[in-house]
Amino acid sequence: xxxxxxxxxxxxxRLAQSSNANxxxxxxxxxxxxxxxxxVTADDxxxxxxxxxxxKAGAGKTPPSHVAMLANMVAGAFGAEIVYSPLYDGERWIxxxxxxxxxxxxxxxxxxxxxxxxxxxxxxxxxxxxxNKRIKRATKVRRGDLYAxxxxxxxxxxxxxxxxxxxxxxxxxxxxxxxxxxPLETRQARDNTKGMRSHDIDALHQGRRDGKKVxxxxxxxxxxxxxxxxxxx
Numbered sequence: 001x002x003x004x005x006x007x008x009x010x011x012x013x014r015l016a017q018s019s020n021a022n023x024x025x026x027x028x029x030x031x032x033x034x035x036x037x038x039x040v041t042a043d044d045x046x047x048x049x050x051x052x053x054x055x056k057a058g059a060g061k062t063p064p065s066h067v068a069m070l071a072n073m074v075a076g077a078f079g080a081e082i083v084y085s086p087l088y089d090g091e092r093w094i095x096x097x098x099x100x101x102x103x104x105x106x107x108x109x110x111x112x113x114x115x116x117x118x119x120x121x122x123x124x125x126x127x128x129x130x131x132n133k134r135i136k137r138a139t140k141v142r143r144g145d146l147y148a149x150x151x152x153x154x155x156x157x158x159x160x161x162x163x164x165x166x167x168x169x170x171x172x173x174x175x176x177x178x179x180x181x182x183p184l185e186t187r188q189a190r191d192n193t194k195g196m197r198s199h200d201i202d203a204l205h206q207g208r209r210d211g212k213k214v215x216x217x218x219x220x221x222x223x224x225x226x227x228x229x230x231x232x233x
Contacts, residue, residue, distance in 0.1 A: 002038070006048050009034050013045070047175040049102050053110030054085075057095035058117060061086045066148035068189035070120065071097045073152060074112040077216075079162035080105040081172060083184060100175070102168050116155065116216070123210050124148050127203070143200050145192040147207035154211025 012034065015027035035041070059067045063084060075082045080101035086093045099109040127147050128140055164172070 005034065005038050005040065006045065009040060009045055010048075043174045043178060046171045047178050049171055050100055050175040051102070051104070051106045052098050052100040053106040054096050054098045055110045055114050055117075057084070057097045058121060059086075059095035061088075061093035061095070062187060062190045063095050064145055064148075065189040065191050065193070066120070066145055066152055067095070067097075067117075069149060069152045069156075070116060071099075071113055073156045073159060074109045074116065075099060076161045077112065077159045078105045078109045079103075079164045079168065080109040081176075082109075084187060100172075102171055105162075112216070116214070119214065120148055120151055123151060127206055127210070141192050142194075142196065143203040146196065146200055146203040147210075149193065150204045150207030151211035151214075154208045155214050155216055158216045 009031050012027045012031035016024050016031060018024040018027065035045075057063055057067050057071070063071075068084075071082050071084070074080075078101070080099045083098045083100070084095065085098055086095050088094075097110075097113060099106040099113070101109070124144050124147055128144050131140060131143065
């Protein structure tokens with residue numbers, strides 16, 4: 001759809017809410033005329049408000065549980081939706097998380113996911129560096145993922161889920177129906193923590209401690225903004 005045409009239609013629809021009856025009627029007629037000429041429906045206008053932001057996930061075809069947890073956490077914090085779409089570059093699968101929503105939700109959720117993802121990766125690597133170099137790779141992966149899950153859970157305690165309005169829900173539903181003819185497949189995240197041992201408990205404790213050091217502020221007064229950074233313990 002032509003963005004300029006959509007902007008003109010939206011402007012007319014806003015004017016159609018005027019308290020001046022004549023101005024409102026004229027604006028509505030103009031909006032309807034433009035929609036008819038250009039084949040634009042009411043749903044087209046609504047879904048044009050939905051924006052998306054694609055972020056690299058640092059994961060493969062199927063994301064590990066902590067990546068899925070992080071994506072869902074930040075999406076819920078700002079009222080966005082997510083879809084995981086891995087891309088094969090000819091050599092390997094590259095995980096991508098697409099956030100979509102209205103009123104800037106996608107961009108700020110994508111920003112939060114990228115910043116927190118980098119911080120989690122750095123902290124996870126630092127934790128793994130403290131482990132005995134002689135332990136098996138499977139044990140390192142298990143402990144690293146346990147650490148990461150505990151880290152995300154600790155950060156999530158700061159989050160208050162954003163409540164979308166009914167109008168926003170309708171817009172999102174219209175966007176989903178228009179973009180995807182078939183329902184999206186629900187994919188189960190990869191769980192590398194099966195077979196947890198008693199010696200793995202420290203990974204959970206350390207992940208929780210480090211996650212508590214992370215500051216995640218969601219913004220105030222309805223403004224979708226994120227201030228993220230590590231604070232001193």
